Amino acid sequence: MSGPRICFVTSYPLSRQDLGGSGWVDRRLLPVLTGLADDIEVVCVTGPEGHWSERVGEHEVSARAAGAVPLELRGDRGALARVAAGMLISPEPYLARKFSVFPGWRKAVALLRDRAAGRRVVTSGWPGLVLGAAAGVPVAAHVAHNVESTIAVEHSPRALRMLGEIPRLRRMERRLLEMPDHVFALSRRDAAELDVPATALPVPLSTASAGVSAGRTVGFIGKASWPPNERALHVLLGPVHDRLSAMNVDVNFVLAGKGTEQYADHPRVVAAGPVADVADFYARVGVAVVPRFGASTGVSVKVLEAAEFGVPSVLPSSLAEAIDPDGPWLVAESTDEVSEAIRQWSSGERAPDAVGWARRQDAARTAALLRNAFA
Secondary structure (H helix, E strand, O other), rough: OOOEEEEEEEEOOOOOOOOOOHHHHHHHHHHHHHHOOOOEEEEOOOOOOOEEEEOOEEEEEEEOEEEEEEOOOOOOHHHHHHHHHHHHHOOOOOOHHHHOOOOOHHHHHHHHHHHOOOOOOEEEOOHHHHHHHHHOOOOOEEOOOOOHHHHHHHHOOHHHHHOOOOHHHHHHHHHHOOOOEEEOOOOOHHHHOOOOOOOEEEOOOOOOOOOOOOEEEEEEEEEOOOOOHHHHHHHHHHHHHHHHHHHOOOEEEEEEEOOOOHHHOOOOEEEOOOOHHHHHHHEEEEEEEEEOOOOOOOOHHHHHHHHHHOOOEOOHHHHHHHHHOOOEEEEEOOHHHHHHHHHHHOOOOOOOOOHHHHHHHHHHHHHHHHHOOOO
């Protein structure tokens, strides 16, 4: 039986692995969709104008973008002022106006309308859903990476709050999530808490690199300037370090990611800074620390990535529950609990089986759920 023709709407070109977790997820979902579809085409909300090919597993897919739509505006005061001015004449929240205020948005809308003709549309992530709504195309399935309004409550700056960002976003998020025929959420918690019916969609993992890690350091990977990461690093290098010293636990830290080099002089840090290949990072790391403070939404790509390389994670219960409460985790909430989890791993008292768990994540389950969206 033939499969559908699919138009997959993503935030940015799949080859841009430096842009964050959204692309990491989509590079693992697309091979599943290529197995379901007769033909698949990718439309990127942002990216260079034109048409190119993307390698996805064993397949090559056609990808397009209209260009001139920025993804990240932090640091561009002129663009931020333009968005703020646009919010004064529009009910849209910042997380939509940051796209629609720019002239390239109209080209992106026209591109999606053209490429969606005769195809089932799948949007992945908030920017894709916003573009789908603006284009007025029927959306067969949407994959929610986060609950955007939850993030806004936690991290929205004061200037945006004064412009009504949180109520604006809540209204738009609910309206847009009612649009797709099927809504999936990467997080089990999000699937239960969204205002619309949603199904948890497991992210299929690539286990080609999975093997029991020989690394004996504690690892942290992420951009240091992102507020949750900045806070986590201060805890790891401050109170956790002090507690480990008090317990005479002799372990070193490897920090990876842009901006982490500023911590290179810390007494426990043996390596810090951007890495060209994450495989090199995980080869040195025996356990990854993934702190999360405040409200939780989505899943941590870093937890899943670590599992792909056979590395267990120290994480809070909110992240464990979002992915799998029975996964290869050392669950810890407080500074003392994080320190104790590291001590237990270092002494060999606890060694969660990340390799076995990763290999049990069957892509057939993901495929069956997505296939149902096209039935």
